[in-house]
Amino acid sequence: MADHNASKVLDLKGLPCPMPVVKISQEIGTVKVGEVIEVHTTDPGSLSDFPAWAKTTGNEVLETRQGDGIIQIFVKRLK
Amino acid sequence: MSADLAIQLSELKQKVEQMEPGKQNKLAMVVFSGDLDKLLAAMIIATGAAAMGMKVVQFFTFWGTAALRNPGAEANGKDFMSKMFGWMLPNGRNKVKLSKMNMGGMGTVMMKNLMKKKNAPSLDQLFDIAAQLGVEIKICEMSMDLMGFKHEEMIDYPNLEYVGVATFLAHARESTNQLFI
Incomplete structure (x- = not known):
């Protein structure tokens, strides 16, 4: 599967709410517009929280993958 | 004539602003409760x-x-x-307690242990994050006076401010979201 050419991997395993969205909001500014961050999380709430965060902040969730209790989320910085 | 127009324009702007409150992407939150559970909710939402x-x-x-007192001061x-x-x-x-199932302090200890086990952020961590993210904290001056707290007894927090109800209302009316916890 394509890895969306992520320029950064963010390991948020074991961190519960609200840390995943706090971390992505702090990290999104560290990549350039158009670049992708690959997030690894174990928080099931992230499945709905990341799209909600992206919609509000004007960024994009490209893909979400689940497996082995770990959720992979690909976030693209749009602005 | 142009001065007249400028005045009319500023009056018009004021009227439009009054007609369209709540347009800023902002959350104005009252934190009334001094219970651990409600403070956690308030800080997680913030x-x-x-x-x-x-x-x-x-x-x-x-x-x-009381949750903003600095025990060292x-x-x-x-x-x-x-x-x-x-x-x-x-x-x-x-030092704050759960609003339910406190059981003489046992419930609160159990909840804190559980939170640690589940890696949930503590109030200490949440206040740190709030400060990093620029969450503004204002304290009601009248409550300070009622409880007999002095400014030097409160926590160190960036730009902590002591205010009255009008400050809250001014923020609330221009915010998209308001909460009372």
């Missing part, structure tokens, strides 16, 4: 909102003010009632 790109302003009032010149309140109210955020 940090979450800041992460969502919202401006967040929290107003701590009544029982909530002392104030001189307090009267008898203020000292009594000082002894009876929680001395800072790490």
Whole structure:
């Protein structure tokens, strides 16, 4: 599967709410517009929280993958 | 004539602003409760909102003010009632109790242990994150006075401010979201 050419991997395993969205909001500014961050999380709430965060902040969730209790989320910085 | 127009324009702007309150992407939150569970909810929502790109302003009032006491700080010149309140109210955020199932403090200890096990952020961590994300904290001056707290007894937090109800209302009416916790 394509890895969306992520320029950064963010390991948020074991961190519960609200840390995943706090971390992505702090990290999104560290990549350039158009670049992708690959997030690894174990928080099931992230499945709905990341799209909600992206919609509000004007960024994009490209893909979400689940497996082995770990959720992979690909976030693209749009602005 | 142009001066006239300028005045008319500014009056018009004011009217439009009054007709369209709540347009700023902002959360104005009253933190009235001094309970651990409700403070956790307040801080999680505040940090979450800041992460969502919202401006967040929290107003701590009544029982909530006790959670902002700095246990290491002392104030001189307090009267008898203020000292009594000082002894009876929680001395800072790490002394607050659950609103339910406290069971003489056992419930609170159990909840804190559970949170540690589940890696859930503590109030200490949440206040740190809030400060990093620029969450503004304002304290109700009248509650401070009622409880007998002095400014030098409160926590170090960036740009902590002591305000009245009008400040909250001014923020609330221009915010898209308002909460009372």
